[in-house]
Amino acid sequence: MFKFTLTLAALAAAASAGAAAQGPDSIRQRPTFELALGGFVTDHDAAIRFDSAALGRGTELDFADDLGFDLSKTVLRADAILRLGDSGRHRFDASYFRLSRASTTVLEETIQFGDQVFTYSADLDSQFRLAIAKLNYTYVVSRGMNHEFGVSAGVFMADVDLGLTAPDFGLSEREAVTLPLPTVGLRGQTEITERWTLKASTDLFFLETDDVAGSLADLRLSAEFAVTDHVALGAGYYYVTSDIEYTGSRDTLSLGYDYSGLVVFLNFRM
Template identity: 30%
Template sequence: MIKPFFCIAIMLFGTQTAISAQSQSDHSSTTDKYTIDIGVFYANSDSNMAVTNPKNGGIFLIDFEDEFLLAEEQYLPYFEFTYEFNQRHKLFIDWKSLDREANNNSISQDFILEDIDGQDYLIETGAALNTEFNIDILRIGYGYDIWQGSNYAVGVSVGLHTMFVEIEFQGNIGTCALDSSLTSQCSNVVATPNVVDYSVTAPLPNLGVYGSYEFYPDLTFSAHAQYFTIKYDDVDGSLIDVRLGVEAKICDNWSLKLAYNYYDVDISIEKQRRINDNNIKTFDHNINYSFTGPMFAISYAF
């Protein structure tokens, strides 16, 4: 998933010289501005998903950091490209990568991964388990400055966040035998596969506000807040994205940016099985992810 975004960055840098030369010869483009940010963010992560209790069939949340020992804190890359045109308009795209992997030699509780490609899987207390949890977050949007001044701007935005989620469990995992009433709680384990994996692609539209204020020469405070909640067909999700930061211009075209970001997304996907010519709901696959931490980037504008 990561390779396409690096290709985008390389192409943008590769065409930088040509674009700059064209803008100098075309007076009408002098108000246009391109900005590339490449940096890292320090993520303090919290993630969980809904699983089934094999003893009573109840649903509970299992924590990826506590149970599967995935790292809570790490440095991760991000990339952002912004195109500002016609004084008030802007297009932006950014990407973050959050890849983690860990081993737990002794799981502390029994649980069922229910309805993964039509099959249930049992992980029992004491099992050894390797977990890989990868998320790429792609944000594409459009912004419009409602108010502008010589040293400030305030606007609104509309966009689309898309999460590409990949989860893989490898280790001592049993396959459950279902009965026709769909009430099996994994009392019959019929096989032990090595790997269980699945992926989810979750697009979430969003609405937001943003602003910037140059409070001192070459020092600018900026902020954005985006939110959306949606329930459509078999998907129910919500998104919160808030960032506060300061940009310091260090020389022509180059700046340093420091920000603090809070990001939280909660996605439920309703699952159904077809038994005896009837569609029967099992439960909602639930994935919750949030991170909070500082972000640092080097910015180039042309």
């Protein structure tokens, strides 16, 4: 809740900064296209449960305690902004990164994952992949010389793949699913000086249908320093928390996933 409040406060600052001091005709020409590439130092915590129509409710598995995954990793992250039209009111935001984990551990209890039961003391090989892609359309409702602020709608695409194998027993089970989650949110930025820019965003998902139920909050706060007119050096903090349950034709996947971390990036502006 603190991170959520902090991000909204930054967005409110982005919306108001400059609005009080600038007239409606004082409009800054912002880049048409921005591409930020950087290293995302992420820490995550997750729990997953894979139910079976044949065996019933599966075991809730903690990624660190039960599967032995390392919870910290540095990955490449890409973020882009495209502004359309002369009015500056329309923009698209996109993001992508991918996390992969692999581990081998000895089970401390018997677990059920999907249609397989892995027994106590078995050697368990685990492979996990999470790819996140986001696309948002933002309508800028307030803009001035030193700020822009808008409301957005988009899709948060989570590609989840987890496989468990007990080679000594010849057992293997895998669940792979792609979850397109519709989101609504806010986006804003304020140019503190000619070279310093503060950006913030939040995307929210709350939904309950026959197939998908749960919630998600995606928060970002970053600062950029313009080295040249076309290149900026930036650093930001990202935080995502989600609790999703997906029901397929036969089985149900329940995933609670939190990740956060610092990203350091170069932003190329055109």
